[in-house]
Amino acid sequence: MKIVFAGTPEFAALALASLHAAGVEIALVLTQPDRPAGRGLQLHASSVKQFAITHGIEVLQPLSLRQDSADPVRAEQARAVHARLLTTDYDVMVVAAYGLILPRATLDIKPCINIHGSLLPRWRGAAPIHRAIEAGDVDTGVTIMQMEQGLDTGPMLAMERVAISRFDTTASLHDTLAALGARMIVDTLRKMESGPLEAVPQPDAGVTYAAKIGKEEARLDFTLGAQQLERKIRAFNPFPGAHAQVNGVTLKIWGAQTLATDSGARAGQVLAADAAGGIVVACGSGALRLTELQKPGGKRLPASEFLKGFALANCCFD
Template sequence: MSPTPEATTLKIVYAGTPEFAVPALQALLASRHQVTAVYCQPDRPAGRGRKLAFGPVKQTAVEAGIPVEQPLSLKSVTEQDKLRAYAPDVMVVAAYGLILPQAVLDIPRYGCLNIHGSLLPRWRGAAPIQRAIQTGDAETGVTIMQMAAGLDTGDMLYKTVCPITPQDGGQSIHDKLATMGAEALLHTLGLLCANQLQPQPQDDAQANYAHKLNKAEAAIDWTQPATVIDRTIRAFDAWPTAYTLYQGQPLRLFSSCALPGDGQPGTVLAESKDGIDIAAGEGVVRILSLQLPGGKRLGAGQFLNGRSLLGVRF
């Protein structure tokens, strides 16, 4: 179902919580469309004082004077009626974090659109950006999807591609896709207003599930190939952050590259301002930035000032 061509301004309810969802909200606020309400997850404790803090999307909405709703769930009839009262033409969802029941998907005139950080159906689920890097994908991107009851199974409306370079990590790809998602959303809404959407069903046989990240998988196993370790370090640079134990404490690893070479896995073979070279099961991992407990994230050259790891075996 598409709007009539003259319906060039859409009433939009926006649902998102973290930083990834901010650029798209900002783009909507600057567009001809009307954001009538913003939905976010409830405020969470943050910082050392564990005080309740606004999430990035809520902060953006409050500054723009947009009503904010933060239900624990959208399953109750009361919450669904509240959403219905906003009379949305479209609900846009980006990293919201709550499941939308079918009753909610049916409320907006043209349904719910999701900004998904992968080229569907390649990666469905919670951590598509990190899993794409970790697996060694050459590219990722953003898919604007018509939401359905399944997990990221709806028809694809628009895609935009982003290469993954050997220097990219989870944070850099996150930032690129957040910006690309905003542009892709406005383009898709333009197609919607012009009756030019061409929904494409997903091929379920091509789908992979991007499992939620956990801290346990951030521990580096130096018997793995250098390419695998390098991709893990880069994928996890924002969270949960890869680490190895040094003097009984976690040494956090943020950026790296894989090189040819050999040695006893986990052994520091060389060090310089260019990096700290650690033997892997196959090849060598060069660590470019790292952090000791309680310290700052440092480049390899700064880290080595007055300190040597040469010969250490992790």
């Protein structure tokens, strides 16, 4: 089976590597343009591009696939890619976290299947891993689906479930689901070689949407309950990183534990900040013990080490 692969971040690169290792012929790779990153804002290639170049696979990086774009540059790039797809010998397009919308013209060339990091129809959209942790879901998984014009609405070809542990962050759960998706897409293509797969329509009940994560969401509001805040801290690790202000300084909060004790103190008040009690902060209900923090320009540190260089006793988070 020959494929065109469309994807951008590490989640997609792992799937691409798995397909390559399985001997799937990859005719062409589509990925997003190089982006500025790091302190020097130098252009960096996506994880998918890096893998493709290393293994001699041709890469195209259009700004858009919409031929009707109002931007003439984007429209011209889209027309060029469309023409290339029409002349490329492939059986199916595999899509994983590509980041660009596939218009009807692209979907109509050959079948398109997507690797999605949730149990559809729950968490359609851009940030299914973050939102599953933030919502307190007990499980999630990967769905392989046929693509159509709706947002993650296509019929399902395969689905596997994994538990979300109370220690999972978006980083750890991402790695679990990326590995699962990489295995599942190889299995799915092998089954497709033997004949059409049953495509199961998504149920109408249980639809939720995983909106893109905004940096402004990561500021912690200690008037919320401790359990809700702890989930946010895990959901926003590693990006965008939960944070809160104390005495005008923004601290990143990378880890926390919930405490059932309700002190009656003002939300955000630091109740303890020493080696014995750790860093405990009052919340709207319950309290949080902060376990890993980072000050501007500093390293991520366990609370005991952080307190050696940053006093928090008698402080209050804004």
